Amino acid sequence: MGKADFLSPKAIANRIKSKGLQKLRWYCQMCQKQCRDENGFKCHCMSESHQKQLLLASENPQQFMDYFSEEFRNEFLELLKRRFGTKRVHNNIVYNEYISHREHVHMNATQWETLTDFTKWLGREGVCKVDETPKGWYIQYIDRDPETIKRQEELEKKKKQDLDDEERIAKFIEEQVKRGKGEVEPETPVYTELNRQNEEELVAFNLSKAASTSGASRYFLNSSSSLSSSLSSNALKSAALSGAVKRKDPVQSQSKEKKKKSALDEIIEMEEKKKKTEITDYWLQPDIVVKIVTKKLGDGYHKKKAVVKELVDKYTAIVKLIDSGDKLKLDQTHLETVIPAPGKKVLVLNGGYKGHYGLLESVKEKSFSATIVIDSGPLKGRKVEGLPYEHFSKVA
Missing domain, CATH: 2.30.30.140 (SH3 type barrels.)
Incomplete structure (x- = not known):
């Protein structure tokens, strides 16, 4: 028989079936392909693309398992946080809602065999509060977001402040009621006589020799008398300005500028060294x-x-x-x-100049490095020497 027409009932039924959630045992996590029946899954396992993915996974299976485990954990916790917040909920309810999404990561590809093992792991790691009941395992998400914690502290502080205000108002009303009933006598002010102690107390003013024009260095005045008129206004001005106005030394200012320039040069050198050491383990x-x-x-x-x-x-x-x-x-x-030919465009993939485009100037085969010239961004025109082969690649 020929292939069914696009608008035939059979073709429409097949498209409707392919949109829905199929059985998990006919899903290939490595290829991320869902099959509708056992025969389709068998044919997929015998295909060349599936065999290639298995060969790649056989080189480092732990890496693939860690990747799928991390994806499953992040998506599960994201759903728990977004959908239920910090409420206590049955783990099976969250899992059923999670697997309703067609493109989810299946648990049989992770390091956890069952949902119970995953729930116990969440409790051991302190991610959630877990407890076992006759109805099953319950989980409660622990939100450690700094913004959420700060928001909760502000709410608690506001509640405490409101309670303090209410208590203060209630206490004031209670006192007013007692005062109205005559239980509390109004407070009367107590007046005392004003007595001055140490009438002969002296106030001393010390003026420097440079500021003094009259030759006197110290004046003793009675606390009840005014300042002596013998101290002229010029003497007061010179006393206020003494030690405050200093003549700038040009040699000293030049030495400070040199120190500032040398410190700036040191910062630039430190930044350059930091750029050379900023190397990651990924470069794609x-x-x-x-x-x-x-x-x-x-x-x-x-x-x-x-x-x-x-x-x-x-x-x-x-x-x-x-x-x-x-x-x-x-x-x-x-x-x-x-590594392209000299003069071609390259992209820096690692190190301090990561993400910058440049032109390949020369190649040093003995040291397995090259020299490029940055041709974009604020560093345009800068020459980078000794860049390893694995830190840049040809641009398509």
């Missing part, structure tokens, strides 16, 4: 040319050049072969950078 970037170095995919793909089209995560990318146009999902350990 979109729109760069790479070379496939793994032999697990066969001779048809070994040493072939491809272009990075999309990043799945920091360490995995979808590449498209330049010759055949085939698309593959590969880890960065199966790829290496491509």
